[in-house]
Amino acid sequence: MSAVEDRIRAVFADAGCSGWLHARRCDGTGTEISVDGRARVVIASVYKLPLFVAFCRAVDAGRIDPAARLTITPSDCTPGPTGIAVMCDPVTMSRRDLSISMMTVSDNAAADVVLGEVGLGAVEELLADLGLTETRVLGGTADQHRGLVRDTDTHTTAEAFAALADNDEAWSVSAYDPSYASATTPEEMTRFLDAVWTGAVLSAEQTEFVRTVMRKQAWQHRIASAFPHSGVSVAGKTGTIGVIRNEVAVVEFPGEYPVAVAVFTRAARADPMLPVVDAAIGEAARIAVTELRRPLLGA
Incomplete structure (x- = not known):
């Protein structure tokens, strides 16, 4: 795979970024492509994916009623450019619909509500059960924003993000360091996706729910932009903070x-x-995907 990996490295170099990639065919063979794929990286909003699966696992176990409704006041919520945080009036939604908003438009406010319902312990238990020892979620988006305000010596989240966007400042913040932030490896994320997609984590009903929701992600400017073909499905979750841009799919x-x-x-x-x-x-x-494509046996 060295030629393929060299081509991928060249893509990152041409874009002026460091890049880490892992891809695997979900057929049980372990066939993979890796470009520093076992290095620890900042997970950013991709943390919402294991949170989502932990939510679905709690539904399977009967610990959460997905149809139960909650009322959220936007002014009390975690700031964000999408979802509940941009609304003016109190919003009443089911827990299930909150999880959908969290995934499809990366709704920060919804994610922190879902995390409060599921509990960080349930996310940690899920990761441990799947043997994802390099993946850790330290908290939600509100926790991350508090860290940014502290590290940039600002007063508000808006001021912190403005500071991060200033190219004349060499900000060194904990949100950029996988030693201090929620983190994972590309290999563990593809292993996680493989386990979910093949039904090894959730019931058939919840597995299909995860697939359906992830196929509805609104953002088409990263992985989906490379597959603009009729009939091709891209089910993904992005993550962005400052200089960090990610997607798993x-x-x-x-x-x-x-x-x-x-x-x-x-x-x-x-x-x-x-x-x-x-x-x-x-x-x-x-x-990577083109190199790994294979027809289904018997198809």
């Missing part, structure tokens, strides 16, 4: 084995929008 072509791919990057610049890095995430995923 399962890519499915009709009549072929699914391929799980995880791409994590750290840009050289802190601009809030870096489309060249977003495109590099898609291109790196495309190269």
